[in-house]
Every structure is written in structure tokens, then in C-alpha cells.
Amino acid sequence: MSEALRTxxxxxxxxxxxVVESMDLNVTRGEIVGVIGKxxxxxxxxxxxxxxxxxxxxxxxxxxxxxxxxxxSNGRAKxxxxxxxxxxxxMDTSVFELVLLGRAPYLGRFQEPERADLEMVRWAMEMTDxxxxxxxxxxxxxxxxxxxxxxxxxxxxxxxxxLLDEPTSYLDIAHQRMVMDNIAWLRKERGTTVLLVxxxxxxxxHYTDRVLLMADGRxxxxxxGLEVLTKNNLKDTYGVDLVIEERQGKKIILEWExxxxxxxxxx
Amino acid sequence: MKEIEEAGFSRTxxxxxxxxxxxxxxxxxxxxLYTGPAGSELEIITKVRLPRILLGVIxxxxxxxxxxxxxxxxxxxxxxxxxLGTSTGxxxxxxxxxxxxxxxxxxxSIFIPLLAFAGSFLTTFLVYLLSRRGGRVPxxxxxxxxxxIGTLFGAVIMFLMTWAEKELHEILYVLMGFLGIIxxxxxxxxxxxxxxxxxxxxxxxxxxxxxxxxxxxxxxxAFSLGVDVERTKIILFFSASLxxxxxxxxxxxxxxxxxxxxxxxxxxxxxxxxxxxxxSFLAGSSLLVVADTVAxxxxxxxxxxxxxxxxxxxxxxxxxxxxxxxxx
Numbered sequence: 001m002s003e004a005l006r007t008x009x010x011x012x013x014x015x016x017x018x019v020v021e022s023m024d025l026n027v028t029r030g031e032i033v034g035v036i037g038k039x040x041x042x043x044x045x046x047x048x049x050x051x052x053x054x055x056x057x058x059x060x061x062x063x064x065x066x067x068x069x070x071x072x073s074n075g076r077a078k079x080x081x082x083x084x085x086x087x088x089x090x091m092d093t094s095v096f097e098l099v100l101l102g103r104a105p106y107l108g109r110f111q112e113p114e115r116a117d118l119e120m121v122r123w124a125m126e127m128t129d130x131x132x133x134x135x136x137x138x139x140x141x142x143x144x145x146x147x148x149x150x151x152x153x154x155x156x157x158x159x160x161x162x163l164l165d166e167p168t169s170y171l172d173i174a175h176q177r178m179v180m181d182n183i184a185w186l187r188k189e190r191g192t193t194v195l196l197v198x199x200x201x202x203x204x205x206h207y208t209d210r211v212l213l214m215a216d217g218r219x220x221x222x223x224x225g226l227e228v229l230t231k232n233n234l235k236d237t238y239g240v241d242l243v244i245e246e247r248q249g250k251k252i253i254l255e256w257e258x259x260x261x262x263x264x265x266x267x
Numbered sequence: 268m269k270e271i272e273e274a275g276f277s278r279t280x281x282x283x284x285x286x287x288x289x290x291x292x293x294x295x296x297x298x299x300l301y302t303g304p305a306g307s308e309l310e311i312i313t314k315v316r317l318p319r320i321l322l323g324v325i326x327x328x329x330x331x332x333x334x335x336x337x338x339x340x341x342x343x344x345x346x347x348x349x350x351l352g353t354s355t356g357x358x359x360x361x362x363x364x365x366x367x368x369x370x371x372x373x374x375x376s377i378f379i380p381l382l383a384f385a386g387s388f389l390t391t392f393l394v395y396l397l398s399r400r401g402g403r404v405p406x407x408x409x410x411x412x413x414x415x416i417g418t419l420f421g422a423v424i425m426f427l428m429t430w431a432e433k434e435l436h437e438i439l440y441v442l443m444g445f446l447g448i449i450x451x452x453x454x455x456x457x458x459x460x461x462x463x464x465x466x467x468x469x470x471x472x473x474x475x476x477x478x479x480x481x482x483x484x485x486x487x488x489a490f491s492l493g494v495d496v497e498r499t500k501i502i503l504f505f506s507a508s509l510x511x512x513x514x515x516x517x518x519x520x521x522x523x524x525x526x527x528x529x530x531x532x533x534x535x536x537x538x539x540x541x542x543x544x545x546x547s548f549l550a551g552s553s554l555l556v557v558a559d560t561v562a563x564x565x566x567x568x569x570x571x572x573x574x575x576x577x578x579x580x581x582x583x584x585x586x587x588x589x590x591x592x593x594x595x
Contacts, residue, residue: 048487051490053491073493074493076493078493080491091480093537093539096275097537098484100275101481101484102492104481105493109474109476109477109541110541112275113275153488
């Protein structure tokens, strides 16, 4: 059980507000970790810190036992891929060309893509069901189709670690399932380690090995979904009463409980 | 498997496309050499028109390439050296030079271009500092800072003009854009210096052209693909403003080339900056040579080439603005 990802005492503040506070995480190779929490609880910031895009004010991030600070940018790009939330895209190219950008860490500045790169792109597009419109301009796609293209771009990077910020947003339920099943398959077949930020608690419960519950930049609960996604934890975090059941060893939210929701941060 | 053959960067395809644009430039040059009210004597062609065309090639190419770079870094299709204030800064530098060194031709031939480089460079630096937020440069603040500094420096130019007497005519040419400089030993030195600077800046920009492709994904995504985002932005930003300043010192303000050309190239050849950057240079050269030919041959009295590019460019800008706001 080797370690894929570790954060030690990672802190980040923005405008003198602590966004992430002394975060300790230790993620094993081949683990799918869910990150949940209210809007503004620091989930995306945590992902950006692990990706190296933000520098922690204190603490350290390491990948496979190596400090992220000590890695060069290309080495980092081969180790870790980041799917940003609502990734904006300004260059109007074909879907295929966009996904091909995922191969950049493996190609020289003026190098033509090789057969292996093109195969990888094709595979990444099959994983998200985007091959059918591979030659269409990105601007002609719907939000959900575009999101799947962005996921393909990340998969084409072929990294052992995936940081996915809301990968299923805009996706219909069939594609949500397809994309998540394929990510689970990647973990099984290739030992890919995944950090998944999502607001979908059931999806998180279903696909992850461990869950990090965050509030105000802090770790509130950390462990298997069964232990973290409890009625009390979710009530404390979100301030809503939920009917939760356990099915096939996973917690599942069935519905809202009757009655008016009191939001604790308004009190 | 059609996409396997079609997509991605191809050296042979790029060479073919760039050759086509090069041939266009050669064609335009030949046409321009034989066009003009003064007839086609060898003397006029080689001593008057050829140097002017060569100047148009350098200036037009540089402006178009800078436009492509600014649009790429800022990820905004409406960005170009004018909107960012880079050109106005260069013009201000050149005009200060005209006022300080008026009368001493020898000194001004060295210092006016230097002051224009300094003007562009400092403006860009100022705009960069103003728009910096916590170690990053968001494009919204960058565009706003560019517009504000450009407007401020425009006002400074107007203020200087109220003091200018015999230099007023020259200042007007800087503001309107003019390629018909009088060729003397000094101006040849200036143009050679500018050409060397443009060659160096273009090489740096071309080297970073793939980084511009990756930046189109968003800075965070580009970073995760291995781009050193802040460093690349600074290198490209300064290379583009330096070559812009260099050409502004010899041609004055010529608008819209940097805006129109990259758009047309994108429509024709796609958005890969490894093709877009060099193709924009060649097409910008062709466009400015044509515009200058129009400027010097349509009316008996020659009109500034900046007027010609503005007449065609402004409607194009409006078209882009409206398209930006439109659906999709």
C-alpha cells in the first residue's frame, strides 16, 4: 500500500481569511477519495493546493513521497491532472484538438503527435462518449458535452493522479454513471488515485473509498463513507435533516426530512 | 479514423499553409511595386516604393503578430496593442523625442526609437503592475488598466501638442500612422535596429506559441499541463510590447491590423498558435502593404495609412463586438 498523495499541515489564506487550515491527508495509491462540504468550505482551494497552482502558506504537499515544490513543471504534469470547475475555453478548435492538448507534457513544442498519442486521445474520448463529435468545434457543444470533452482532456494526460472538481456537473444521469464507472475502472486497472470534489453525496458515497468532509477550511470528518456520511455529520455541515439508509455497505440519502430547514449559519 | 489524419499539429501542413501566405505577400509586393501615381520608372520602384514596402512588411507583420499574442495571453479576442495602451505608450515616447530633439536630426534618429521602445515597455509594465492581483494578472483588470493608461497617455500627447509648433506636423504623422518616411542614413539605421528587434522578439514569441494554445484552456489548466504560466505570460507580454514599440517609432500609430488579421487567420487556418503566429505576421504584412498602396495612390494627396486601416478596421471591430454579444 504505497502512498500516492500527502498533505501535511497545509494552510492557505486569502485576504487574511483562512481558506484551508492545517490540512493533513494521506491518500493511498489506487484510492478514490471524495471531498464534500458546503459552498466556500475550501474544497476547490484544497484541490488547487495539491495541484501546485496555489502555494500553501504553511505545510507541504507531496506526490509519491516527493515534495511537490521539488518537482519540475513537466514532471508534475505527468504525475497529476486537474479538471477545473467550469473550465472556460476560449480557443475555438475541434474537440479532437482540444483533447490532444492533454498530450502536451509528452510532446516537444513543435513535435507532431505520434500514433501512441492519437490512440490515447481516442481512448480518452471513448471513455467519455465524445468520439461521435470529435471533429465538431467545441463552441457548438452543449454544456454537458463540453464537460465530457474537458474530462477527456484530463484523461488523455494519462496521469497516475486525477484531481476532479465537480466532474459530473452538467452531465445527464447516464453520462454521470458512465464517466464515474470508467474512473472506477481506471483505478482498478491502472491503480489511478482520484480526488473527487462533488456536491452529489450519493455519488460520492457510491464511488469513493474514503470521504473528507470539510467546513470552513477544516477537516470535519475523514474516513470511509459509512462513518463520515452520517445523519449527524450532514446535519452539522449542511444544516438539513436527511433520511439516510445503508444499502450494500454504502450510505444513501433517500430524501429530505419533512419540516422546515433551519440553516445554522443564519442563526 | 479520419481524425487521426486530420487533427493535430502537422509540420508539412503548416509549411504548406505558410508558403501560401508567403506567396500572397510576394504577389502583393509585386503589385504594390507597380502601383502609384508616379509611374513605373526603375528609379521610383527601387528607391521609393521598395523601401516603403519593406517597412510595411515589418510594421504590418509585427502589429498582427502582437495582436495574436495579446489575444492569446489575455484570452480575449478584442485585445490588441492599441486597446492595451502599448502603442500609445510607444507614440508618447516618440513624440517626447520629437519635442526634445527637434532640430538635431542625428541625435533624434537614435533617441526617438529608443524613447518609443521605452514608452511601450514602461506602459506595458505600468499596466501590468496596475492589474496585478496577488501575484497574478487577471485579464479583466489588465484590459481596464490598458484602456485607462492608454487614455491618460493620449491626453498627455494632446497636452504636448498644445506646446508644439514646428513639430506639430510630425506629431500628427505619428498619431495618424505613416510609412512614407524619408530615407536617409539615419532612418536606415533606425529601420535596421527595428528589424533586428522584431526578429529577436518574433523568435521568442514563436518559441512560446504552443504555450499560448495551452493557455486557451484557462491558466489553471495550462499550469496543470506543465506551463509556467506567470513566467510565460511575462515573456510574451514584454516581447510583444517591445516589438510594438519598435515599429511604432518608425510608423506611428496604425490601428486595427493587430485586431483584424489574427481573426481572419483563425477563421481560415484554425487556432493553433504555431501556425497562427507566423501566418498572422505574413498576412499582417500583406494587409499593410495593400493599405499603404491604397493610401498613396487613390487620391492625389497621400493619406496616412492609419486612416485607411481605421476605415476598414472599425466596422470589423463593431462586427466582432456584436458577434461577441450574440447567442452562443
